[in-house]
Amino acid sequence: MKLYADSPARRTRQVVADLVLVAWLVLWVWAGNAVHDATVELAGPGRQTESAATSMAEQLRDAGERLGGAPLVGDELAVPFDKAADASNGLASAGRDTADAVERLALLLGLAVALIPILVVCALHLPARWRFVREATAGARFIDAQDDLDLFALRALAHQPMHVLARVSDDPAGAWRARDPEVVRALAALELADVGLRPPELPGTVGGSA
Numbered sequence: 690m691k692l693y694a695d696s697p698a699r700r701t702r703q704v705v706a707d708l709v710l711v712a713w714l715v716l717w718v719w720a721g722n723a724v725h726d727a728t729v730e731l732a733g734p735g736r737q738t739e740s741a742a743t744s745m746a747e748q749l750r751d752a753g754e755r756l757g758g759a760p761l762v763g764d765e766l767a768v769p770f771d772k773a774a775d776a777s778n779g780l781a782s783a784g785r786d787t788a789d790a791v792e793r794l795a796l797l798l799g800l801a802v803a804l805i806p807i808l809v810v811c812a813l814h815l816p817a818r819w820r821f822v823r824e825a826t827a828g829a830r831f832i833d834a835q836d837d838l839d840l841f842a843l844r845a846l847a848h849q850p851m852h853v854l855a856r857v858s859d860d861p862a863g864a865w866r867a868r869d870p871e872v873v874r875a876l877a878a879l880e881l882a883d884v885g886l887r888p889p890e891l892p893g894t895v896g897g898s899a
Contacts, residue, residue, distance in 0.1 A: 691825040694885030703821075710814055714807055721803025728795035735791060738784030746777035824884040838888060839868075842876035849879050 693700045750771065828841070842865050846854065854861045857875045864872035878888050 690822060691829050691885075692822055694821070694825065695887040696882070696885065699885055703818075706814065707818075710810065713810055717803045717806050721799040721801075724802045725795045725799030728798055729792055732788040732791035732795070735784045735786075735788030739781045739788065742777045742781035742784060746774040746781060749774035749777060821885060825886060828881065828884045828886050838873055838877035839865075840877075841880040842873045845876040845880040848883075849876075853879060 693703050846862055846865060854876075857879070858864045858869075858872045861872060861876060865876060874888055881888060
C-alpha cells in the first residue's frame, strides 16, 4: 500500500495534512473530555443530596423502630418518623435522578463537542486520502518496467487538458502511436504525477507496447 507521493513537495503536504488531522483529533477529544468532566461536576449536588437524604432516612427509620418498641404508644410514635424516612427516601431518589440526568447530559455534550468537528474534518480529508492511496497503490503495480509507461501515456491522452498535452508534442496522439519514447515518457509522467508517482528510473528509453 502506497500512502504518500513520490514527489517530495506533495509528500510533505500529505504528511503535514495527516499530522494536522491527528492534532485535530487529539484537540477535540481533549475538548470533549473537558466538557464532559466540567458538566459531570454539576451532578455533585445531586449526589450529595442523595447521600444526605439516604443517611437521614436510615436514621429516622432506626429511630422509629426504637420508638415502636415502646409499650402502648410505640406504634403511634413511630408513624411520624416512618413518614419522614419515606420523604427522605423520596428526596434521595430525586437527587439520584438529577445526578443521573446530568451525567447522561455530560456524556452527550462531550461526544457532541468531540465528534462533530472530528467527523466534519474526516469527511473532507479521508476520502481524498483514500482515493490517493487507492490510485497510487494500483498505479505502482504498473510501473515496474519501462513498457508499462505506455498505459499511463494512453491515460494521459484521455485525461490531461489539451494545453498540457500541447506542451509535450504538437501531435501527442501520433507520437504515442509511433511509440516515440520521449513523448511516451513525458505523457506517462503527466499521468503518474496526478497519482503521486514517478516514472521508473531505468537505463535507456525504450518505447513500450500496449
